[in-house]
Amino acid sequence: MNQSPRPIKNVLIVGGGIGGQSVAIALKKAGYEPEIVEVHPEFNVYGVGIIQQANALRALDAIGVADEAIRLGYPYGRVKLCIATGQQIGEAGTPPIGRFPSHNGISRRILHDVLFAEAQKAGVNYRMGLSVERLNNQPNGVDVTFTDGSMGSYDILIAADGINSKIRSMVFGEYKPNYVGLSVWRYAFPRPKTLDTGYIFFGKQSKIGVIPMTAESCYIFVNSAEGENPYIPEDQLVDKLKSYMRAFPVPLVQELIEQVTDPKLVNYRPLETLKLPAPWYKNRVIVIGDAAHATIPQLGSGAALAIEDAVVLADELQKTETVEQAFANFMERRFQRCQMVVEASETLGQWEVLEYSGQSLPEGANMGALMGKTTMALTGEI
Ligand SMILES: Cc1cc2nc3c(=O)[nH]c(=O)nc-3n(C[C@H](O)[C@H](O)[C@H](O)COP(=O)(O)OP(=O)(O)OC[C@H]3O[C@@H](n4cnc5c(N)ncnc54)[C@H](O)[C@@H]3O)c2cc1C
The missing domain is CATH 3.30.9.30 (D-Amino Acid Oxidase; Chain A, domain 2)
Structure with missing residues (x-):
């Protein structure tokens, strides 16, 4: 990525999860000065895995870590869909995109470590055990008081603090996740x-x-x-x-x-899911990842969307004249794609609830077809 010619420089990222670390890497490599505040004093990522489809790998590649994620994960083809006895009835997942396989399975801890190592290498500053107490969000910047009483002024604040985002509530009011x-x-x-x-x-x-x-x-x-x-x-x-x-x-x-x-x-x-209505920004605060569009894992794509958000936001900030226009362009590129995944996942979830409680599915319901259509759409450019 090119060095940024923009006057904005200091970016506060709230949340050091997959989305927060990805956007920090992308911005640091583009010449900005991102700082992550993470509420936990140390990371404690649970030890199960996460599915990365080809579009997730493509986005990880844009921040320079796809090869490492594949090396430390387990790349595989499309997922086999089977009945309980093992007989195959179909397959699912994005087709390969370029050199990226349909899927890479990876431990969440390892993915976190890969992102952390890249962010450290790039020189991203982390402040652990810290959150935002108050903020004053103005058209030209954000003044922040942290939970330890320290203060800072930033050109932009990116909320990547997950489904129960505190920043989202401070800026947009209460939105409750939907079980x-x-x-x-x-x-x-x-x-x-x-x-x-x-x-x-x-x-x-x-x-x-x-x-x-x-x-x-x-x-x-x-x-x-x-x-x-x-x-x-x-x-x-x-x-x-x-x-x-x-x-x-x-x-x-x-x-x-x-x-x-x-x-x-x-x-x-x-x-649970969460859909923050557009736009996901106000003045100089923008919300990304699960804080804006949390989905259930029916399509294995929530983290992929968070990484894509990071790539697109960094891209727009670099090439767009004003922050407001960059945020508007970001929404243009992200809103429908993220809605599509959350809504298709919700539909798949509703059908599963009906099935597991012995009720019949709505006429025309076809899980394989909906999964196929949505994952195919994810191969499109971001
Ligand atoms: C059961 C399950 C399985 C899933 N499987 C997949 C999958 O296979 N593939 C896939 O792509 N996606 C999957 N997802 C979705 C994926 O886990 C999320 O979309 C992804 O983790 C979102 O990343 P994020 O950075 O936006 O949020 P998070 O991962 O929630 O990270 C938020 C970070 O912010 C920190 N934080 C929170 N509040 C504050 C605060 N006030 N101040 C500072 N820091 C704060 C948190 O500690 C955390 O580090 C799955 C989700 C679930 C629930």
């Missing part, structure tokens, strides 16, 4: 040698994905409908996850069941 009636259970395992690509098995009351994560490891996700979002005590997590797995007679799932032993390693969470 979709589904939950996800995840657990990591050594990779069975037969696991050569990603698999999703569709059952009557849940679905299970088995996804390679590195050459040595994989993870599973189980989607289930838990009704009114109940609290599940830790001492029930192992048994419940195993009972979902037992409903899938396919050997790939059966051979993993007895390896589920540690409740602390069962990652259980309800699934």
